[in-house]
Amino acid sequence: MSKVGVIMGSKSDLPVMQDAIDILKGFDIEVEVDIVSAHRTPDKLFDYGKNAHTRGIKVIVAGAGGAAHLPGMVASLSPLPVIGVPVKSSNSIDGWDSVLSILQMPGGVPVATVALNGAKNAGILAAQILGSSDQCILDKIMAYKEGLKAKVIDSAKDL
Ligand code: RP5
Numbered sequence: 001m002s003k004v005g006v007i008m009g010s011k012s013d014l015p016v017m018q019d020a021i022d023i024l025k026g027f028d029i030e031v032e033v034d035i036v037s038a039h040r041t042p043d044k045l046f047d048y049g050k051n052a053h054t055r056g057i058k059v060i061v062a063g064a065g066g067a068a069h070l071p072g073m074v075a076s077l078s079p080l081p082v083i084g085v086p087v088k089s090s091n092s093i094d095g096w097d098s099v100l101s102i103l104q105m106p107g108g109v110p111v112a113t114v115a116l117n118g119a120k121n122a123g124i125l126a127a128q129i130l131g132s133s134d135q136c137i138l139d140k141i142m143a144y145k146e147g148l149k150a151k152v153i154d155s156a157k158d159l
Contacts, residue, residue, distance in 0.1 A: 002134065003030040004126045005057040007048065007074070009037045009064035013087045017063045020085065020123035027127045027140045032057060038069040045070070049077025059126040062111075063119060065089025068101040071111045081129055083122045084111040 004024050008017045017033075024031045032055075036048050052060060052074075060078060062071035063085035071084030086098035095116045103113040114121045124141075131137035 001030055001056065002058045002130050003032050003056045004123075004130070005048075005052050005060045005080075006031055006033045006123075007036045007060065007062050007070065008087070009035070009039075009068070009070045010089070011035055012089060013063050013065060016087050016117045017061075017085065017119050020061050020063075020119040020126070023120050023123035024127060027137060027144075029127055029130065029137065030056075036062075036070065036074075038064070038073050039067070045073055046077060049074045052078055053080050059083065059129050061085065061119070061122045061126050063087050063122075064102070065098045066091035066101075068098045071102045071113075072105055072109065075105070075109050075111045082111050083125055084113045085119045085122045086113065086116050088116055 006017060006020050021031050021033060036045050038045050060074055060080050060082045062074050062082055064070040065087035066089050068086060071082055075082040084102035086102050088095040088098060092098050099116055102111055105111050127137055128141055131141050
């Protein structure tokens with residue numbers, strides 16, 4: 001079965017990254033969660049980036065804050081698509097540091113960057129990537145979108 005790898009630079013990122021884990025599990029997608037620090041565990045980062053695709057992971061969601069090198073470094077090492085989540089962490093100035101560290105990648109090494117603390121959208125995007133070749137996941141995403149639509153229409157009834 002296809003898996004999504006969710007990694008983060010520190011356990012302190014988990015309250016934000018949990019949104020990606022929850023939405024993926026809601027789509028019944030298997031998630032492998034780990035803490036991989038670009039700066040504190042560089043050897044683990046290299047091992048993860050080089051080997052994630054060999055154990056069924058199809059997409060990587062990587063979150064980090066401040067000098068957020070994890071998503072870009074993983075993207076440089078892995079053939080898999082990488083979705084970056086900028087985290088507003090204790091060492092962020094205002095969050096822009098996290099955003100720009102992940103967003104401004106050089107040509108040839110893409111990281112699909114979501115909004116600050118936007119782990120939920122990262123999870124949905126990872127599911128959509130898997131869904132492009134898996135009808136069962138695609139059906140769940142279409143149902144999810146129908147749910148979004150129904151909520152908006154319901155909310156307008158009370159106005
Ligand atoms: C980054 O530094 C981590 O991704 C985290 O967002 C931030 C702070 O880490 P801790 O000092 O809380 O472990 O590398």
